[in-house]
Amino acid sequence: xxxxxxxxxxxxxxxxxxxxxxxxxxxxxxxxxxxxxxxxxxxxxxxxxxxxxxxxxxxxxxxxxxxxxxxxxxxxxxxxxxxxxxxxxxxxxxxxxxxxxxxxxxxxxxxxxxxxxxxxxxxxxxxxxxxxxxxxxxxxxxxxxxxxxxxxxxxxxxxxxxxxxxxxxxxxxxxxxxxxxxxxxxxxxxxxxxxxxxxxxxxxxxxxxxxxxxxxxxxxxxxxxxxxxxxxxxxxxxxxxxxxxxxxxxxxxxxxxxxxxxxxxxxxxxxxxxxxxxxxxxxxxxxxxxxxxxxxxxxxxxxxxxxxxxxxxxxxxxxxxxxxxxxxxxxxxxxxxxxxxxxxxxxxxxxxxxxxxxxxxx
Numbered sequence: 001x002x003x004x005x006x007x008x009x010x011x012x013x014x015x016x017x018x019x020x021x022x023x024x025x026x027x028x029x030x031x032x033x034x035x036x037x038x039x040x041x042x043x044x045x046x047x048x049x050x051x052x053x054x055x056x057x058x059x060x061x062x063x064x065x066x067x068x069x070x071x072x073x074x075x076x077x078x079x080x081x082x083x084x085x086x087x088x089x090x091x092x093x094x095x096x097x098x099x100x101x102x103x104x105x106x107x108x109x110x111x112x113x114x115x116x117x118x119x120x121x122x123x124x125x126x127x128x129x130x131x132x133x134x135x136x137x138x139x140x141x142x143x144x145x146x147x148x149x150x151x152x153x154x155x156x157x158x159x160x161x162x163x164x165x166x167x168x169x170x171x172x173x174x175x176x177x178x179x180x181x182x183x184x185x186x187x188x189x190x191x192x193x194x195x196x197x198x199x200x201x202x203x204x205x206x207x208x209x210x211x212x213x214x215x216x217x218x219x220x221x222x223x224x225x226x227x228x229x230x231x232x233x234x235x236x237x238x239x240x241x242x243x244x245x246x247x248x249x250x251x252x253x254x255x256x257x258x259x260x261x262x263x264x265x266x267x268x269x270x271x272x273x274x275x276x277x278x279x280x281x282x283x284x285x286x287x288x289x290x291x292x293x294x295x296x297x298x299x300x301x302x303x304x305x306x307x308x309x310x311x312x313x314x315x316x317x318x319x320x321x322x323x324x325x326x327x328x329x330x331x332x333x334x335x336x337x338x339x340x341x342x343x344x345x346x347x348x349x350x351x352x353x354x355x356x357x358x359x360x361x362x
Contacts, residue, residue: 005065008065010057012059013163015059016164016166018057019046019056043066044064046063056167081126092130092131093130093131102160102290103155103156104154105300107150108124108149109303110150111148112147114145114146114147115141124141124153131157137157146279148278149178149279149281149282151282151283151284152285154288172241174286174287175285175287175288177236177283177284178237178238178283179284179302179306180237180251180258180282181275181310182258182259183232185232185233185256189224193221194219196214197210197218197246207245207264209249216243218249220237220239221240225319226315226319228313245264259309260280276305276308278303278306280306283300284302285300286298
């Protein structure tokens, strides 16, 4: 083995993050394609064992990487972010509804994207310099909300907190409760929508749809809070999986699109009688364990258009918070199969480790 092979010991700040995320954080010039190639060719190892880009690292483990590739002289330097204006700094800080040494929770307004993209220059990620204060590192996004969805958005203040919260979201231990106005009234007041979701062909990945054959498992729960005759109702929503546009796709699929969601509900998603045409989907509450113990449990106030629509339909806000949020999704047959597959995978990994250990002793 070449002497130039690199070895790194995982520190506490990186505990629990994926291997590819570790590489992006510490070797920013290394692409995901390169990391995947290292894994495929056996050059990427953790404590001597082969790993993939999606495997997670723990404090104290040793990550072994191949020698660095020659630096290309034609690589353009990364563009620096322009400094924020006083108005942008004030706007970012006004969104903060919870602050502690590990996290912020923002109340994101509708119409503001979480991250940038093609033709998207105004977004939460671009405002995070305003929340750095005296910390060494820049705050980090750990999950997203759709551009037109408002409400509670968790931001990590340190790399350690980002790894902890990311693990909470990937394991589904973080709980999110949404409020929505939907068209019509479901026949069942308290139901679970269990429909797989995939990217809709021809939409460039911008739109999702129900795909029973090739979609990813997606489950959501809805509960009717109040109803306005048969015209519309106010519902509490809980996503038990984290698919793109999941709540919007599920409610449209059962015939009750979210008010203002023309993308999935078409013209039928808009109500007359002075009800705003904006999206009526709001991340009302987020609860997640805190890396230093205890929990973050924050409620985000409604945006003006949503609050006015509730009042216009004769609904009282207090009725929504009276419903308790579930802590666990109902277990399905697919869940049990997934657990069995995960257990079998762990057993196979352990056996491979035992065989490698015996081989090295021999």
